Amino acid sequence: MAIKVTLPTAFTRHTDGRKQFDSVAANLPALIADIDQTFPALGTQIKDDDGKLRRFINIYVNDEDIRFLGGETYSFQDGDEVMLIPSIAGGCF
Amino acid sequence: MNYSCTRYELKCNECGKRYGNQPLSGCPDCLAPLEIVYDLEAARGVFTREAIAAGPANIWRYAALLPIPDGFQPDLPVGFTPLVKATNLGKRIGATNLFVKNDAVCFPTLSFKDRVVSVALANAQRFGFETVGASSTGNLANSVAAQAARLGLKASILVPADLEPAKILNTQVYGARLIRIDGNYDHVNRLCTLIADEYNWGIVNVNLRPYYAEGSKTVGYEIAEQLGWRLPDNVVVPMAGGSLIRKIRKAFQELIYLGLVEDKAVRFFGAQATGCSPISTAVKQGTDYIEPQRPNTIARSLAIGNPADGPAAAKMIRDSGGWAEDVSDVEIVSGMQELAETEGIFTETAGGVTTAVTARLYAHGRISPDELTVTCITGNGLKTTDALTGYYREERAVRPRLADFDAYLRELDGTAEPELVAAGGK
Numbered sequence: 185m186a187i188k189v190t191l192p193t194a195f196t197r198h199t200d201g202r203k204q205f206d207s208v209a210a211n212l213p214a215l216i217a218d219i220d221q222t223f224p225a226l227g228t229q230i231k232d233d234d235g236k237l238r239r240f241i242n243i244y245v246n247d248e249d250i251r252f253l254g255g256e257t258y259s260f261q262d263g264d265e266v267m268l269i270p271s272i273a274g275g276c277f
Numbered sequence: 278m279n280y281s282c283t284r285y286e287l288k289c290n291e292c293g294k295r296y297g298n299q300p301l302s303g304c305p306d307c308l309a310p311l312e313i314v315y316d317l318e319a320a321r322g323v324f325t326r327e328a329i330a331a332g333p334a335n336i337w338r339y340a341a342l343l344p345i346p347d348g349f350q351p352d353l354p355v356g357f358t359p360l361v362k363a364t365n366l367g368k369r370i371g372a373t374n375l376f377v378k379n380d381a382v383c384f385p386t387l388s389f390k391d392r393v394v395s396v397a398l399a400n401a402q403r404f405g406f407e408t409v410g411a412s413s414t415g416n417l418a419n420s421v422a423a424q425a426a427r428l429g430l431k432a433s434i435l436v437p438a439d440l441e442p443a444k445i446l447n448t449q450v451y452g453a454r455l456i457r458i459d460g461n462y463d464h465v466n467r468l469c470t471l472i473a474d475e476y477n478w479g480i481v482n483v484n485l486r487p488y489y490a491e492g493s494k495t496v497g498y499e500i501a502e503q504l505g506w507r508l509p510d511n512v513v514v515p516m517a518g519g520s521l522i523r524k525i526r527k528a529f530q531e532l533i534y535l536g537l538v539e540d541k542a543v544r545f546f547g548a549q550a551t552g553c554s555p556i557s558t559a560v561k562q563g564t565d566y567i568e569p570q571r572p573n574t575i576a577r578s579l580a581i582g583n584p585a586d587g588p589a590a591a592k593m594i595r596d597s598g599g600w601a602e603d604v605s606d607v608e609i610v611s612g613m614q615e616l617a618e619t620e621g622i623f624t625e626t627a628g629g630v631t632t633a634v635t636a637r638l639y640a641h642g643r644i645s646p647d648e649l650t651v652t653c654i655t656g657n658g659l660k661t662t663d664a665l666t667g668y669y670r671e672e673r674a675v676r677p678r679l680a681d682f683d684a685y686l687r688e689l690d691g692t693a694e695p696e697l698v699a700a701g702g703k
Contacts, residue, residue, distance in 0.1 A: 192470070193474045194308075194474075239566065240303065240585075242467075252569065
């Protein structure tokens with residue numbers, strides 16, 4: 185089982201320019217642990233002082249906000265496309 | 278792609294790092310939103326009541342505290358919309374000191390978005406972008422399209438596919454490229470984030486966002502000036518992304534700091550539709566995070582289910598002693614009708630939200646009748662006429678004879694008015 189992870193350009197300075205990588209993480213906590221292992225500098229950047237994912241990062245699974253799928257409890261499915269995107273304050277009205 | 282300026286620059290809200298002036302919305306280090314900060318001491322003596330009064334009757338009278346590049350020659354007379362005493366609406370909802378800030382007549386495209394777009398595009402030009410864009414639920418699309426046409430910039434604008442036909446037409450007519458996305462606004466916004474990452478485009482509410490958002494301050498400046506350089510007790514503001522309400526407060530604080538108005542604790546009240554109410558829910562529950570929602574409301578211009586300024590807006594509202602409310606689609610339409618019938622202001626669904634929420638705040642005693650209160654109307658009803666479909670009958674044609682006219686009037690008077698659901702106050 186593998187998932188495909190896509191990163192924004194702002195993160196690629198910590199990944200030797202790579203925007204995509206594959207992971208066998210079973211869920212979000214496992215993916216963050218995987219990032220810690222593979223790209224330690226990125227792991228530091230995306231977490232706050234308490235070791236939690238920064239609140240300015242949104243995680244999407246196949247275009248769906250992971251919070252609608254159960255957040256940390258969601259089990260990644262084979263082939264899931266996971267995106268990390270900084271949340272841009274989105275005013276539109 | 279950056280410029281230096283001593284008057285203002287980008288600063289991270291969280292870690293405090295400064296980034297000069299460049300098309301960048303998030304801190305590269307901690308990812309928090311960037312905001313424009315000013316050298317307020319330098320503005321002292323420049324940003325005065327007298328200097329402002331001598332300026333043009335539009336938002337450019339406040340240019341000294343807007344992120345406008347040196348040498349920029351303002352073109353369009355944006356803003357400075359009417360602030361009207363809402364005596365009739367007040368009688369209906371139990372308010373004796375209520376004003377309406379009417380951005381339904383903002384120039385050039387009839388919404389408050391004209392303010393933010395004019396500031397964003399001034400910077401887009403300065404940064405050298407040839408193509409500008411936006412993710413939008415309509416009003417922003419209209420404004421970017423119109424103002425880009427005027428400035429000779431190419432515009433590519435992304436909207437949710439189910440947008441109101443009037444808002445689509447009002448974008449296309451200016452020659453902008455309109456791209457309908459099969460998804461809701463949050464999908465569109467996320468795609469625009471990816472586009473800004475890959476394309477050399479100035480997307481007003483993504484990589485130009487810190488500049489764009491500052492344009493909202495002009496609503497606050499105008500309210501204070503139009504009240505005779507004093508601050509209201511309360512402000513009621515519609516919330517989509519949660520930016521406007523914070524920027525009005527920022528404007529008030531700058532005015533206090535520079536001595537243009539007396540210090541005063543203004544209470545801020547946020548308005549949302551129940552079908553998309555992540556910020557009002559956070560305010561009511563006292564949480565410091567936003568639980569995202571899937572929007573389902575006729576107030577499409579407020580339908581942001583995952584507002585990134587939401588946590589800050591919710592906190593600011595609570596800290597000010599204010600509150601937030603949300604109203605149903607039926608109440609939204611009633612709010613539109615009430616404002617039109619009482620004050621002659623035809624607002625879009627978002628204004629129906631604001632009006633209905635204002636009514637409820639009085640009904641629940643959160644705002645006292647005699648407190649000086651301003652309710653912010655941000656868009657024009659002509660853009661969302663579909664919300665009123667079925668609410669008004671198409672009457673039969675009357676023959677052009679006085680007798681027929683008399684008979685017709687008697688016929689009408691014998692007909693009971695359809696009962697309207699009172700806005701708010703339930």
